[in-house]
Structures are given as structure tokens and as C-alpha cells.
Amino acid sequence: MVSKSQIKLITSLGQKKYRQKNGLFVAEGIKVIQELLNSDFQLEKLFACEAIFDVSEDQFVLADVRDLKKMSFLKTPQTALALFKIPQQDLEEVLDELTVVLDGVRDPGNLGTIIRLCDWFGVKNLVCSKDTVDCFNPKVIQSTMGSITRVNVVYKNLAEFLQSQDLVSYGTFMEGENVYQKKLRQKAVLVMGNEANGISLEIEKLISEKISIPQFSQSQETESLNVATATAIFLSEFRRK
Amino acid sequence: MVSKSQIKLITSLGQKKYRQKNGLFVAEGIKVIQELLNSDFQLEKLFACEAIFDVSEDQFVLADVRDLKKMSFLKTPQTALALFKIPQQDLEEVLDELTVVLDGVRDPGNLGTIIRLCDWFGVKNLVCSKDTVDCFNPKVIQSTMGSITRVNVVYKNLAEFLQSQDLVSYGTFMEGENVYQKKLRQKAVLVMGNEANGISLEIEKLISEKISIPQFSQSQETESLNVATATAIFLSEFRRK
Structure with a gap:
């Protein structure tokens, strides 16, 4: 049975400060939990309607649909919810492959999509500014669909990080060169900016x-591409060559 | 002042059947409303905290923050909400340019993103199966950021539509040919499938x-790309050449 204090702990993990204080994050749904169990992430507690996963007895808590509804961050709660330990993640000292850098991305769905894109395009390291949304936010974990187990997400002072690297850095700007006509180096960092303001000064x-990315419509009103779709197109351009 | 029956009407427009019955849809926020006002869409009623738009007196209703909160479909209501008439949209008989076709896309955010991508990449016509989410859903309108005024979205029996066209049709399948190595024709339709099941049989x-789109990671577990990010990459491939 799920205790009141467990429900209180889990709902508190919607906030970054409680995730950091407890060193825990929430994952929901069988697919995401299974992928985390198959990876180096360490399970703290599993709450589920039945014993669907092979975990030790003291890690498993039988939960009914009502409990799961109280704990869930989703509109439609899944049949399982798990707590995992937040790992210590860091980078190798020197990078020699394509790395994505995010400067102030705020939307959890965008970060989740970008982590999935890194996974698809074989980008191992994602370096985020300290003001980028936390990758252990429940919405991010959900939208990565397990990709978080294959992409190393680290939070750094970006200016220091960029200065410490010898790699060429590509940044996306409205007035930048047409990416389709540009020779892109594979050993590089690709910097993507904030949803509203782009890359900081x-x-x-x-x-x-x-x-x-050149615009093909004639209208002045056309909104610039969303950061996640722009990342999709840039990563595709880096890899297609 | 906003009447109770107006609030009731507006909240009902979250559902497709009431949008169809009333022939109206909701747009929120100054940018989206301004773009709709500048286009061929016809305003029915504007609710706002002050007279920020140049509309006739009988179309304007002064609304306070509390009214707007009751009417809004957003977590954070904007200072203006408007009702527009749903237009009759149809296609030219024969298409001779790149057209995007959606087969059962269900998520409003995905449809909104795809409409924005069509706008960016200069795709004028978006043909949707009847079971694709309605483009006048408030969440779709919001996420298009005004692009709905520049992309002609029509709902059709897809099998009949495809049979009536002479254009080559590209469809996205896991086992399809590598798009990077393929010569793509510009006079074509690009068919994108449902989030979970892809293109129907x-x-x-x-x-x-x-x-x-080839996968560059080694993992078997990597989830396929989301339909909106895949559309971004395919449209980029069509246009880059």
C-alpha cells in the first residue's frame, strides 16, 4: 500500500528543489520505466498495479488506480510509476564529436524532443545552460520516451564550457549563413537558443x-521555427553528409 | 460586459461538434488575433481588456481578467480572446506543387507544429484525413502562431484524394529508402502517418x-522520431535541393 508520505514526496518531485533535495525523479509508464531499469539508472521505488517488473521486494509497492492518480503528473495516469535516483553526470574533459548545447531552453516538451533527437542522431552529449529546464522534470522524462538513458545531459556554465573547448561552434541566428550551402564539420558544437530570445549576447x-535555415514562404509574418524542429533540421544536416 | 451565455458558448467551442454547429472557433492572444484580422478570416466577436484592435463597436466586448480566465483554453489567459468564423476551405482541382498529407495525426500540438512548418517551407496546401485532429481546435490555433492564415488546411477522404491526383506520393516508413540518397520531386505529395501506427494500410x-530518415544511434530501443520533427526533416530535404 502507498503511504501518505510517499504520495507527498512524489508530488513534491514536480519541483526542482525537491528533486535536488531528495536526489530522486519520477518516471511513469511501462516503456520508460523498463528502459530506465535496463540502464545504469538506479531504482528507488516502484509503484504499480501488479508485479510487472523484476525488482526486489523492498523496492516494490502495490498501488491501486486511485493511488496512481494521486501521484501521477500525467492527465491519464499509467499503471506504473517509479522513483529513480538522480545520477551524477559529467562530461569527458575534451569532446571530439558533435555535441548539442542549449542556451536557456525553457519548455519541458522542447527539451524532451531534443533529447530524443540527440538519441536518434547519435549525439552522446547534451550540454545545457544552468537556466535550461531540468532534464529530470517529470514532463521531460515522459517526453524523452527512454532516450534519457542514452544521452548524457549535463548542466554547465556555458561560457566557461565553450571557452574550454577547441571545437568549432555553430550557433543559430536569423541572419546566419544558409545551412544548406555550408560545409559542416562533424567535430563541433551546435548551440540552440531560448524559445523567445534565441542565443544570449x-x-x-x-x-x-x-x-x-532559410525561409521558403514569402510572408514577413511567418513565425521562426520552434527550437525543437530547428534542432531536428540542423542535426539532419550535420548527419546527412 | 461578457454575458453568461457568451462564456457558455466559448467554452463549448473546445469541442468539435459545437464548433461545427456554430461555425466558430476561438483564437487567443494579440499576435494570433492580429494575424487573423489581417487575413481573410472573418471576426465574429472580440473580447479584450481594452480596445486594442480596430474593430466595429458591435464586434467588441469589454472583458475583465476574470471573464477572460473563464473563457480561456490556456493555462495563462491572454488579454484578448476572439471568435472567428470557420471558413469553407477547399483545394484547387489539380495540385502541381509540394503538398503535405496527414493520415490520422491526433495530437493538436503536432498538427499546429506541422502547419507552422508548412508555412515556413512554403507549402500552401495541407490535406488531412477525416480522423486527423481538427485544425480549429483551440490548441491547434494557438500553436500555429498565425500560420493558419497562410496554409490551406482541408479534410478529405484520403484514398479518394490520392487516387484523384497524378502526383508522385512519398510516404514515410521505417523500411523506406534513405531520404538523403533519394532524388525528390518537387511536384509531389508527402504523406505522414499517425503518431502510434504510422500510415494506415x-x-x-x-x-x-x-x-x-536513417537512425544514427546504435540502440535498438531508440524511439522513432515524432511526426512533427520527422515532417521538419522531410520538408527540409524537399526544399534544400
Whole structure:
């Protein structure tokens, strides 16, 4: 049976400060939990309607639909919810492959989509500014669909990180060079900016190559591409060659 | 002042059957409303905290923050909400340019993103199966950011539509040919499938060319790309050449 204090703990994990205090995050649904169990992530507790996973007795808590509804961050709760330990993640000292860098991405769905894209396109390291949304946010974990187990997400002071690397850095700007006509190096960092403001002034100074996706419509009103769809197109351009 | 019956009407427009019955849809926020006002869409009523738009007196209703909160479909209500008439949209008889076709896309956010992508990449016509989410759903309208005024979205029996066209049809399948190595024709239809099941069997038979985006990660577990990000990459491939 699920205790009141467990429900209180889990709902508190919607907030970053409680995730950090407890060193725990929430994953929901069989697919995501299974992938986390198959990876290096460490299970703390599993709450489920039946014993569907092979976990030790003291890690398993039988939960009914009402309990799961109280704990869930989803509109439609799944049949299982798990707590995992937040791992210590860091980078190798020097990177020599394509790395994605996020400067202030705020939307959990965008970060989740970008982690999935990194997984698809074989990008192992995703470096986020400290003001980028936390990758252990329940919505991010949900939308990564398990990709979080294959992409190393780290939070860094971006200016220091970029200065410490010898790689060419590509940044996306409206006035950047047409990415379709540009020779892209594979050993590089690709910097994507905030949803509303793009790349910050501090980071812009550290970008070696400005690139953009040309617009094909005639209208002045057309909104720029969303950061997740733009990342999809840039990663596709890096890998297609 | 906003009447109770107006609030009741507006909240009912979250459902497709009431949108169809009343021939109206909801748009929220200054940017989206302004773009609709600048287009061929016809305003029915505007509710706002102040007279920010140049509309006739009988179309304007002064609304306070509390009213807007009751009417809004957003977590954070905007300072303006408007009702527009649902237009009659149809296609030219014969298409001779790149057209996107959606077979059963269900998520409003995905449809909104795809409409924005069509706008960016200059795709004028988006043909949706009857079971694709309604483009006048408030969440779709919101996420299109005004692109709905520049993309002609029509709902059709897809099998009949595809049979009536002479264009080559590209469909996205896991086992399709590598899109990076394929010569793509510009006068074509690009068919994208449902989030969970892809393109339906009925439509698969009508596809002339199966294409795919290669996966660059080694893992068997990697989830296939989301329909909106895949559409971004395919449209980029069509236009880059």
C-alpha cells in the first residue's frame, strides 16, 4: 500500500528543489520505466498495479488506480510509476564529436524532443545552460520516451564550457549563413537558443559560425521555427553528409 | 460586459461538434488575433481588456481578467480572446506543387507544429484525413502562431484524394529508402502517418515511394522520431535541393 508520505514526496518531485533535495525523479509508464531499469539508472521505488517488473521486494509497492492518480503528473495516469535516483553526470574533459548545447531552453516538451533527437542522431552529449529546464522534470522524462538513458545531459556554465573547448561552434541566428550551402564539420558544437530570445549576447560572442535555415514562404509574418524542429533540421544536416 | 451565455458558448467551442454547429472557433492572444484580422478570416466577436484592435463597436466586448480566465483554453489567459468564423476551405482541382498529407495525426500540438512548418517551407496546401485532429481546435490555433492564415488546411477522404491526383506520393516508413540518397520531386505529395501506427494500410497501397530518415544511434530501443520533427526533416530535404 502507498503511504501518505510517499504520495507527498512524489508530488513534491514536480519541483526542482525537491528533486535536488531528495536526489530522486519520477518516471511513469511501462516503456520508460523498463528502459530506465535496463540502464545504469538506479531504482528507488516502484509503484504499480501488479508485479510487472523484476525488482526486489523492498523496492516494490502495490498501488491501486486511485493511488496512481494521486501521484501521477500525467492527465491519464499509467499503471506504473517509479522513483529513480538522480545520477551524477559529467562530461569527458575534451569532446571530439558533435555535441548539442542549449542556451536557456525553457519548455519541458522542447527539451524532451531534443533529447530524443540527440538519441536518434547519435549525439552522446547534451550540454545545457544552468537556466535550461531540468532534464529530470517529470514532463521531460515522459517526453524523452527512454532516450534519457542514452544521452548524457549535463548542466554547465556555458561560457566557461565553450571557452574550454577547441571545437568549432555553430550557433543559430536569423541572419546566419544558409545551412544548406555550408560545409559542416562533424567535430563541433551546435548551440540552440531560448524559445523567445534565441542565443544570449554573452554566448553569441563565443560562436564561431552563425547558421540559419532559410525561409521558403514569402510572408514577413511567418513565425521562426520552434527550437525543437530547428534542432531536428540542423542535426539532419550535420548527419546527412 | 461578457454575458453568461457568451462564456457558455466559448467554452463549448473546445469541442468539435459545437464548433461545427456554430461555425466558430476561438483564437487567443494579440499576435494570433492580429494575424487573423489581417487575413481573410472573418471576426465574429472580440473580447479584450481594452480596445486594442480596430474593430466595429458591435464586434467588441469589454472583458475583465476574470471573464477572460473563464473563457480561456490556456493555462495563462491572454488579454484578448476572439471568435472567428470557420471558413469553407477547399483545394484547387489539380495540385502541381509540394503538398503535405496527414493520415490520422491526433495530437493538436503536432498538427499546429506541422502547419507552422508548412508555412515556413512554403507549402500552401495541407490535406488531412477525416480522423486527423481538427485544425480549429483551440490548441491547434494557438500553436500555429498565425500560420493558419497562410496554409490551406482541408479534410478529405484520403484514398479518394490520392487516387484523384497524378502526383508522385512519398510516404514515410521505417523500411523506406534513405531520404538523403533519394532524388525528390518537387511536384509531389508527402504523406505522414499517425503518431502510434504510422500510415494506415489503406493509404500505404496508394504510396508510390517509401522513404525514411536513417537512425544514427546504435540502440535498438531508440524511439522513432515524432511526426512533427520527422515532417521538419522531410520538408527540409524537399526544399534544400
